Amino acid sequence: MGKEWSEKQKKVQILLGKEATYKEAIKQLLELREEMFEQISQIVNGYPARAFYQMPFANVKGYHSKTLAYSIWHIFRIEDIVAHILIAGDDQIFVKGEYQKKIGSLIITTGNELQGQEIADFSQKLDIGALYEYAKEVMLSTNSILSQLEYSQMKKKYSDEDKKRLVESGCVSSAENAVWLIDYWCDKDINGLIKMPFSRHWIMHIEAMQRIKNKLCKMARKGVDPAAYCDHSCNHCFLGEWCGSCRTEYNVCSFATIFEDKRCPNAVCCIEKSIDGCYECSELENCTKGFYAPENNGAIEAKVQAMFIRKYGKEAFIEVEDKLHERFDFYKMQEILGQGIHEGLKILENELSK
Structure with a gap:
C-alpha cells in the first residue's frame, strides 16, 4: 500500500510543477488523501481501545516505534498548524473546535518531544473517538484550503515573523527534538509544504500504523483457535495479516465489519448458543444466517468446511x-469448494486420504 501511495505522490509532485497541470495535481492529491484517510477510519472503527496505546515496536528505530493514537495526533496536529497558522493565517481547528478538552490531551504540541513510555502514557489518556473527529475535520479543512490555492501562490516563502507566530502559538515544543520543525516548515514554500506535511508525511505515518496494527493482530492471534466461528481457516484468509480473528477483540473480518455493531451474525449465534463453532450446530445444513446467506460469496465453501470439521x-x-493452500490462494479455494456441498466435501475428504 505504501509503495502505491508513494508512486501516486510522486506523480502529484510532477503535476504540481506546471501551471497547466496544477489543478489536476490538486485533484489527485485530494483523492490520495481520501484513500489514505480510509485506512485511518478502518483502524479507528475496527480495533479495541487498548490497541491505540500499545507499542509493539518500542525501542526500535522508525515511525512504527510509536502508537496508533500518537500517530494520528502527530499527523493532524502538524497539518492543522501548517495549514492554518502558516498558509491560511487563521485559527487552528484544534482551537476553534476546543479539541484539547474533547480529546483529553495534556499537550497542544505536535508531540515530537515525547519519547518511549511518555508516548504510551500520553496515548492512553486520549479519547480516540474525539481524536478521530479532530483528524477528519482537519483533513476536510486542509482540503478546502488546497482547493482554493492558485498556482501563483506555490512559491510563497515564509519570514522571521512567521517563525515568531509559530513560537508564540506554543504548538511546537522548545525541546531540541521538536523546535527544529519551525525552521523546517518556514524554509519551504507552499509547494514544499504540500509535498511533505500534506502528503508524504501522511504516507510515512499511516504506513507505520499499518505495521503496528498488523503486529498487534499477530500477537492477539498467537495460540488462538485458527478456525473461525463460521469455520473458515483464519490461517489462510486474505485478511490474515491484519485481522486478529473473530475469536479475539482484534476482529476486523471483512464480513463482520459490514454490520453496524462490527459483529458477525455467525459469531454472535455461536456465542449465544455456547458452542465452539457452526460445526456444532444441529441447524448447520439448512442455515442461511450471516456468512451462510445464499447470496454471499464463500457461503458454500464455509459450510463445506464446517461439515468437514464436524465429521473429521x-x-x-x-x-x-x-x-490445499500450498496450491491455491484464498479466492481459488472459494471457487473450488463452492461448487456444491457434496462436491466440496468430497474434495476435502480426498485431500485427507492422500
Whole structure:
C-alpha cells in the first residue's frame, strides 16, 4: 500500500510543477488523501481501545516505534498548524473546535518531544473517538484550503515573523527534538509544504500504523483457535495479516465489519448458543444466517468446511487446508469448494486420504 501511495505522490509532485497541470495535481492529491484517510477510519472503527496505546515496536528505530493514537495526533496536529497558522493565517481547528478538552490531551504540541513510555502514557489518556473527529475535520479543512490555492501562490516563502507566530502559538515544543520543525516548515514554500506535511508525511505515518496494527493482530492471534466461528481457516484468509480473528477483540473480518455493531451474525449465534463453532450446530445444513446467506460469496465453501470439521475434527481440517493452500490462494479455494456441498466435501475428504 505504501509503495502505491508513494508512486501516486510522486506523480502529484510532477503535476504540481506546471501551471497547466496544477489543478489536476490538486485533484489527485485530494483523492490520495481520501484513500489514505480510509485506512485511518478502518483502524479507528475496527480495533479495541487498548490497541491505540500499545507499542509493539518500542525501542526500535522508525515511525512504527510509536502508537496508533500518537500517530494520528502527530499527523493532524502538524497539518492543522501548517495549514492554518502558516498558509491560511487563521485559527487552528484544534482551537476553534476546543479539541484539547474533547480529546483529553495534556499537550497542544505536535508531540515530537515525547519519547518511549511518555508516548504510551500520553496515548492512553486520549479519547480516540474525539481524536478521530479532530483528524477528519482537519483533513476536510486542509482540503478546502488546497482547493482554493492558485498556482501563483506555490512559491510563497515564509519570514522571521512567521517563525515568531509559530513560537508564540506554543504548538511546537522548545525541546531540541521538536523546535527544529519551525525552521523546517518556514524554509519551504507552499509547494514544499504540500509535498511533505500534506502528503508524504501522511504516507510515512499511516504506513507505520499499518505495521503496528498488523503486529498487534499477530500477537492477539498467537495460540488462538485458527478456525473461525463460521469455520473458515483464519490461517489462510486474505485478511490474515491484519485481522486478529473473530475469536479475539482484534476482529476486523471483512464480513463482520459490514454490520453496524462490527459483529458477525455467525459469531454472535455461536456465542449465544455456547458452542465452539457452526460445526456444532444441529441447524448447520439448512442455515442461511450471516456468512451462510445464499447470496454471499464463500457461503458454500464455509459450510463445506464446517461439515468437514464436524465429521473429521479440527486437526484434520487444518491439515487439509494447509495442503490445499500450498496450491491455491484464498479466492481459488472459494471457487473450488463452492461448487456444491457434496462436491466440496468430497474434495476435502480426498485431500485427507492422500
